[in-house]
Amino acid sequence: MYLRYLEDLDTRGQRTASSDELAQLCGTTPAQVRKDLSFFGSFGKRGLGYPVHELTAHLREILGLEREWRVIIIGAGKIGAALANYRGFLQRGFRIAGVYDKSPEKIGHAWGEAIVRDIANLEQDLTEAETLIAVLAIPADDAQLIVDRIVGAGIRAILNFAPTKITVPAHVSLKSVNMAMELEGLSFALTHAMANSGAA
Amino acid sequence: MYLRYLEDLDTRGQRTASSDELAQLCGTTPAQVRKDLSFFGSFGKRGLGYPVHELTAHLREILGLEREWRVIIIGAGKIGAALANYRGFLQRGFRIAGVYDKSPEKIGHAWGEAIVRDIANLEQDLTEAETLIAVLAIPADDAQLIVDRIVGAGIRAILNFAPTKITVPAHVSLKSVNMAMELEGLSFALTHAMANSGAA
Numbered sequence: 529m530y531l532r533y534l535e536d537l538d539t540r541g542q543r544t545a546s547s548d549e550l551a552q553l554c555g556t557t558p559a560q561v562r563k564d565l566s567f568f569g570s571f572g573k574r575g576l577g578y579p580v581h582e583l584t585a586h587l588r589e590i591l592g593l594e595r596e597w598r599v600i601i602i603g604a605g606k607i608g609a610a611l612a613n614y615r616g617f618l619q620r621g622f623r624i625a626g627v628y629d630k631s632p633e634k635i636g637h638a639w640g641e642a643i644v645r646d647i648a649n650l651e652q653d654l655t656e657a658e659t660l661i662a663v664l665a666i667p668a669d670d671a672q673l674i675v676d677r678i679v680g681a682g683i684r685a686i687l688n689f690a691p692t693k694i695t696v697p698a699h700v701s702l703k704s705v706n707m708a709m710e711l712e713g714l715s716f717a718l719t720h721a722m723a724n725s726g727a728a
Numbered sequence: 729m730y731l732r733y734l735e736d737l738d739t740r741g742q743r744t745a746s747s748d749e750l751a752q753l754c755g756t757t758p759a760q761v762r763k764d765l766s767f768f769g770s771f772g773k774r775g776l777g778y779p780v781h782e783l784t785a786h787l788r789e790i791l792g793l794e795r796e797w798r799v800i801i802i803g804a805g806k807i808g809a810a811l812a813n814y815r816g817f818l819q820r821g822f823r824i825a826g827v828y829d830k831s832p833e834k835i836g837h838a839w840g841e842a843i844v845r846d847i848a849n850l851e852q853d854l855t856e857a858e859t860l861i862a863v864l865a866i867p868a869d870d871a872q873l874i875v876d877r878i879v880g881a882g883i884r885a886i887l888n889f890a891p892t893k894i895t896v897p898a899h900v901s902l903k904s905v906n907m908a909m910e911l912e913g914l915s916f917a918l919t920h921a922m923a924n925s926g927a928a
Binding site: 529531553554555590591593597599603605606607609610611613614616617619620621622660661663684685686687690691695699701703705706707708709710711712713714715716717718719720721 | 729732739753754755782790791792793797799805806807809810811813814816817819820821823860861884885886887891893895899902903905907908909910911912913914915916917918919920921
């Protein structure tokens with residue numbers, strides 16, 4: 529989040545930012561800003577604020593964003609399409625290197641800069657260019673089988689949208705996004721807000 | 729997560745589940761299971777395990793899932809489409825009551841059971857049936873303006889997919905999903921795994 533706002537300030541040519549200013553942008557306190565940013569080295573100077581450009585570059589480096597990452601998307605359904613066309617990915621250095629599906633009706637179609645390929649080609653494709661990140665946008669039933677395959681083919685990090693639990697070996701990073709669970713967090717909050725206000 | 733697995737066991741007719749079994753399913757420890765579930769009352773009996781059906785019903789009630797929630801989607805783009813067609817929502821009691829867009833090319837098209845409506849109708853529609861949850865799937869530029877409008881029209885909980893910071897009054901719940909940030913979490917993990925293994 530700090531990186532988001534620092535890049536914004538950097539683009540607009542602002543040279544320094546105080547912890548007060550960053551706190552206001554990020555919706556937190558100046559003390560929290562100083563604490564958070566102190567993890568990344570001694571950047572702020574009392575009375576001078578943080579050097580915007582240097583701190584931006586440093587955060588990008590820490591996040592591994594100073595290189596391009598090839599990303600494959602497994603599953604050419606609606607979530608896959610939304611992700612393949614998400615401009616934010618390319619802006620952050622994530623390039624969609626391929627989209628894979630098993631459905632003959634989808635294979636061969638152009639998706640942005642990528643063409644949907646037969647998932648049968650996956651292992652061969654991955655030997656040709658180092659690709660470490662996969663986005664999984666397939667139904668729950670197939671998920672673990674596919675995960676085992678892509679991990680076997682060298683994938684080291686998975687962003688999972690399949691609504692099921694998947695397991696990966698220790699050397700593979702996994703993040704899961706579950707749309708229904710996000711909504712459940714809201715229904716929980718609403719239910720309790722209504723109970724507390726007596727409107728339930 | 730507990731609810732996911734308990735519903736599964738319940739569907740298969742299993743009557744009780746031990747903390748060992750739940751721990752294995754959820755990838756945690758039996759002690760953590762007992763601690764987590766103790767928040768919801770004294771359900772487990774030593775040596776007997778947890779009553780699957782009762783605990784499932786209780787968790788659904790706590791999460792506010794024992795009723796139907798009307799949900800509107802703002803933005804008939806690819807993310808909106810993926811969400812409108814997501815079967816997981818209906819299974820959890822979230823019914824897509826409407827999809828809104830401002831683009832004349834999208835208004836009037838059928839999306840699953842909903843028809844894309846002109847966002848100009850939003851305020852009027854929301855007076856006709858209580859709708860408390862909105863999913864925001866629009867570009868960053870328009871986001872805050874739309875948020876102010878839907879909050880003014882009575883929305884009390886927002887799931888935000890717009891890649892920007894939005895602010896809401898204290899009585900409104902907000903969750904944000906940022907696809908690029910999820911990937912950055914993975915590139916961070918990969919960068920540090922590679923640095924530690926000397927392969928950077």
